[in-house]
Amino acid sequence: MGVVEFARRDPAPADVSIEGEHPRRVVADVARRPHHFEQVITVANEKGGAGKTTLAAHIAVSLASAGYRVLAIDLDRRQRSLSRFFASRDATARRLGVGLPMVRHIVLNQTSGAMLFQEIARAGPDCQVVVIDAPGADSPIVRRAIAMADKLVTPVNLSFVDLDLLAHLNPVTQDFVSAGCFAEAVQALAETRAEMGLAATDWIVVPNRVRGGAGGKMGEACLAALGRISPRVGFRIGSGMTERAAYRDLQLLGLTQLDLQHIPSLPRAHTVARKEILRLHGELQLDAPGQVRVRKAGLVPA
Template sequence: MRMAAHRIVFANEKGGSGKSTTAVHVAVALAAMGRKVAGLDMDTRQRTFGRYLDNRAAIMKREGRALAQPVYDTFDPAKSGPIEARLEAMADGADFLVVDTPGRDDENTRTAISTADTLVTPINDSFIDLDLIGQVDPDTYKVRRLNFYAELVWDARKARGKRDGATVDWVVMRNRLQHLDARNMRRVAAALEELSKRVGFRVIPGLSERVIYRELFPKGLTLLDLAAIGQDVGLAHLAARGELRELVAGLQLPMSMVLTPQTEMA
């Protein structure tokens, strides 16, 4: 009997966290491992996830290249019907369903979060983004109270447990890491550690701030494709690919779905 698709939902109400870029890279990485991956872009207006994969499909057609590519679609509330049905349809036959939600709070996003097996919230390494989850004392940098997004996820996790008894593994990803202000990074890390114990999420490193990600978008390429297209891979690109490997490992996805003879990310 085939296992149900593992749903990975990327959600953050604040824009600019690298959410869509990270979602695309995770989806392509899993597809490159030989898994059947479906992707759903729920941001009908901006549609960064979908456009990224459109660009990827276009370069494959234009240059006759065979690249790992998820099956994907865009959710349109006016045309696609209830989000629950659309998620079910996209998950059918897949090993993984990667969902990229819009940077806002709405009922469809809350529903998607409540169906997640793994919920990924990328945040920039700053107190501005951290404020989404909890408020920090300006003098001591200790967490004073939980914020609205933590409460939203708490409600979604309760809904999931009530519906089918399953849990939502919440992963907060420190994305766009920069190494300019070590003291600030330590303070953010300490606050996240305190919050993680109170709220129940895991913290993992994400992708650093690198120009390469902006350069790859128009062609729909990822870090995993550079060698395949014959592009020289410098030390910075090798480091970035190492970050991606660590990111996928940090998600702690079901190993039976990930470990195959072709799991090595080139």
């Protein structure tokens, strides 16, 4: 599984509006509220259980371990899983008396776009990167989190049911027919960003919970389908994360495999799992922490 080249995409339908809100309105709202982060990484997929919170937590910890100042924002105010992960992390570090790379974290309790920008400015004035964990649903605030993303990370499970949100496929040939509901929404925002002269969002779809040997025949077929969808919809494909108890079991403690090197009282890190996290981090293609400026103005023009 390698990173697939990003190619030109088919245009999204012109009339994609969400809950009566035109994408132009969403992007205009984002563009007129400057934020100071060099990189906004939004982890989103309308599908629940795809691994958004898991990936957001691992990305945030990996970036903090590499020396970035990171703010994590949990947009899921019902489940609060990302926030609970980081609260457990703080508690684990205190209880074990170990120093861990820390991530500032907040839950957004309001649903307005204005609050998102206000909270980002309030909670992380000196942070370089913000990682936003979106709930598995469409809403005005999720649209804004996608519209403001420099990097959009979408975990998908290798099942045709999950791929349907990215693209409708011919059921016999599994060829691309049209964009799925989530992809349509992302495309509409991306096109609007381009129309408004803003830099393109780098969209990375990450196969998650891949079972051994790329998930057998069905996994292989889904990966092949993803490869066909990618140029039509406009994302690149990350190498992916396998299904591992080694990820899940540490989540309760707010830890990742990267943290075990700091905690001699816990078992040693799982080498392959550690490599997968670092590979995902590398595939985000961020500048090194020393080169990341704290941005003065808003979104970067194209």
